Amino acid sequence: MGAIISVSNLAKTYASGFRALKKINLDIRRGEIFALLGPNGAGKTTLINIICGIVNPSEGAVRADGHDIISDYRAARSLIGLVPQELTTDAFETVWATVSFSRGLFGKPKDPDYVEKVLRDLSLWDKKDNKIITLSGGMKRRVMIAKALSHEPQILFLDEPTAGVDVELRRDMWEMVRALRETGVTIILTTHYIQEAEEMADRIGVINHGEIILVEEKAELMRKLGRKQLALQLDENLDEIPTELAGYGLELAAGGGELVYTYDTQTERTDITALLADLNRAGIRFKDLQTKQSSLEEIFVDLLKEER
Amino acid sequence: MNFHAIRAIYTFEMARTFRTLLQSIVSPVISTSLYFVVFGAAIGSRITGIDGVSYGAFIVPGLIMLSLLTQSISNASFGIFFPKFTGTIYELLSAPVSYVEIVISYVGAAATKSIILSLIILATSALFVPLEIQHPLWMLLFLVLTAFTFCLFGFVLGIWADGFEKLQLVPFLIVTPLIFLGGSFYSIEMLPPVWQTVTLFNPVVYLISGFRWSFYGIADVSVGVSLGMTLLFLAICLGLVAWIFKTGYRLKA
Ligand SMILES: Nc1ncnc2c1ncn2[C@@H]1O[C@H](COP(=O)(O)OP(=O)(O)OP(=O)(O)O)[C@@H](O)[C@H]1O
Ligand SMILES: [Mg+2]
Numbered sequence: 001m002g003a004i005i006s007v008s009n010l011a012k013t014y015a016s017g018f019r020a021l022k023k024i025n026l027d028i029r030r031g032e033i034f035a036l037l038g039p040n041g042a043g044k045t046t047l048i049n050i051i052c053g054i055v056n057p058s059e060g061a062v063r064a065d066g067h068d069i070i071s072d073y074r075a076a077r078s079l080i081g082l083v084p085q086e087l088t089t090d091a092f093e094t095v096w097a098t099v100s101f102s103r104g105l106f107g108k109p110k111d112p113d114y115v116e117k118v119l120r121d122l123s124l125w126d127k128k129d130n131k132i133i134t135l136s137g138g139m140k141r142r143v144m145i146a147k148a149l150s151h152e153p154q155i156l157f158l159d160e161p162t163a164g165v166d167v168e169l170r171r172d173m174w175e176m177v178r179a180l181r182e183t184g185v186t187i188i189l190t191t192h193y194i195q196e197a198e199e200m201a202d203r204i205g206v207i208n209h210g211e212i213i214l215v216e217e218k219a220e221l222m223r224k225l226g227r228k229q230l231a232l233q234l235d236e237n238l239d240e241i242p243t244e245l246a247g248y249g250l251e252l253a254a255g256g257g258e259l260v261y262t263y264d265t266q267t268e269r270t271d272i273t274a275l276l277a278d279l280n281r282a283g284i285r286f287k288d289l290q291t292k293q294s295s296l297e298e299i300f301v302d303l304l305k306e307e308r
Numbered sequence: 309m310n311f312h313a314i315r316a317i318y319t320f321e322m323a324r325t326f327r328t329l330l331q332s333i334v335s336p337v338i339s340t341s342l343y344f345v346v347f348g349a350a351i352g353s354r355i356t357g358i359d360g361v362s363y364g365a366f367i368v369p370g371l372i373m374l375s376l377l378t379q380s381i382s383n384a385s386f387g388i389f390f391p392k393f394t395g396t397i398y399e400l401l402s403a404p405v406s407y408v409e410i411v412i413s414y415v416g417a418a419a420t421k422s423i424i425l426s427l428i429i430l431a432t433s434a435l436f437v438p439l440e441i442q443h444p445l446w447m448l449l450f451l452v453l454t455a456f457t458f459c460l461f462g463f464v465l466g467i468w469a470d471g472f473e474k475l476q477l478v479p480f481l482i483v484t485p486l487i488f489l490g491g492s493f494y495s496i497e498m499l500p501p502v503w504q505t506v507t508l509f510n511p512v513v514y515l516i517s518g519f520r521w522s523f524y525g526i527a528d529v530s531v532g533v534s535l536g537m538t539l540l541f542l543a544i545c546l547g548l549v550a551w552i553f554k555t556g557y558r559l560k561a
Pocket of ligand 2: 159
């Protein structure tokens with residue numbers, strides 16, 4: 001399947017002279033959930049805002065379903081719904097009015113049934129006549145999602161949609177995102193909860209200092225960069241690692257009751273067999289062992305460290 | 309044209325107006341009544357009529373212009389400044405709407421409001437002084453053109469302003485003096501010759517003069533010049549808006 005969004009050589013220098021994006025190239029595939037990960041100030045919001053028309057690009061081009069976001073902005077923007085990072089709403093409007101307004105703004109004729117469906121899906125129906133100012137933060141966030149969905153977009157941008165949202169609502173939101181994907185909507189999200197990307201995304205892009213440093217299928221990323229750890233629970237505690245085992249880079253844990261061996265799954269073969277043989281030779285016995293794969297979070301932190 | 313968007317913005321803005329209907333109507337009605345009490349009855353009774361028009365009646369067009377100008381600027385500037393201030397402007401910028409559509413809907417709504425207000429003030433003044441409108445169509449034309457011109461100006465101001473101070477400073481420091489010195493309360497002929505010339509650089513003079521002509525057939529400058537100047541200001545404001553949007557000035561980083 002082709003790219004629904006294609007970003008080529010996109011760069012942004014703010015008026016302050018700050019270069020927030022440096023020649024970004026990125027393709028988002030039709031129908032996928034794409035997670036954009038990066039630390040504070042990496043340029044995630046800048047990238048999204050350029051694609052959505054809120055910030056002017058300095059160089060490069062973006063196409064949304066083949067439409068250039070500048071020369072053919074009407075067609076491009078009609079396809080896109082945006083839930084921005086900041087909670088900004090018209091405090092004195094009712095939920096119903098503000099969502100209907102968004103639909104009109106994006107050029108769609110009135111459709112009360114559709115708006116009703118969106119509000120019901122987001123559990124906002126009983127609040128439809130409430131002024132937004134009377135809603136809680138989580139509800140406001142949902143109102144912003146409802147606004148973004150009001151015009152039936154093909155592409156949905158969620159800029160940190162779960163910041164300040166409780167666990168339950170977060171679950172609901174991810175369910176909604178999955179359901180949207182089922183209907184063919186492409187979803188691009190940024191999040192600081194790496195767990196979420198791990199759970200939700202089909203592909204993950206990592207951005208830092210305005211550069212995309214990696215784009216990968218999630219599973220592939222986990223496989224490729226995943227470190228594994230082998231933990232051995234010892235029969236008898238050790239005070240220090242025996243010199244004959246020094247070459248393995250072992251660590252002692254649990255007060256000397258556990259030996260931890262970290263290895264890279266990327267390499268063709270690991271030295272586990274040799275390690276076990278050496279342990280045996282050194283007379284170290286163990287009663288149990290586990291392996292665990294490092295989480296995306298750890299991968300991410302490693303990546304950023306390498307960058308530096 | 310994205311007509312759904314124009315309608316959405318226009319009705320949204322009008323809804324905002326109607327939510328605050330009471331204060332947006334009551335305050336100009338009260339202030340106009342005060343002007344009549346002070347200038348019309350108290351002072352006006354000691355002033356002989358100007359060109360055969362009683363002083364109370366003479367100031368009506370100027371008073372309407374005074375409200376029309378200040379209201380147009382404040383409505384239109386606030387209408388676009390507020391979303392900028394709260395951040396809801398993101399939606400407008402990300403929507404498939406052209407700058408022309410944005411201007412039509414925001415300025416259209418602001419102009420509608422100030423025209424309605426002007427007509428209310430006109431009706432209020434009819435309670436105080438005998439009114440005569442010799443050229444009603446011209447009156448409406450001047451009203452509408454001036455409303456749009458100053459709503460455009462207000463719109464530019466709202467985009468330019470980066471704080472509430474600037475939003476209030478320009479009307480307070482520039483517009484109000486121009487209106488007061490623009491012949492709202494006197495005929496320019498009443499000024500010393502030097503000041504008459506200086507006054508001709510005040511754009512508001514032409515607006516008030518033309519507007520007053522549509523009421524009483526008397527004018528400081530000829531109607532053609534008034535109309536021409538009004539259209540010129542409209543064109544300047546349109547050009548300003550076009551330039552601002554072309555450069556993305558202060559709306560997009
Ligand atoms: N209008 C602006 N003018 C100047 N610099 C800006 C502007 N907006 C953002 N920046 C800078 O650009 C960089 C990227 O900002 P951006 O908001 O895109 O980061 P982000 O990845 O979304 O971060 P976060 O995770 O905190 O939301 C930051 O260093 C920021 O200070
Ligand atoms: Mg951000």
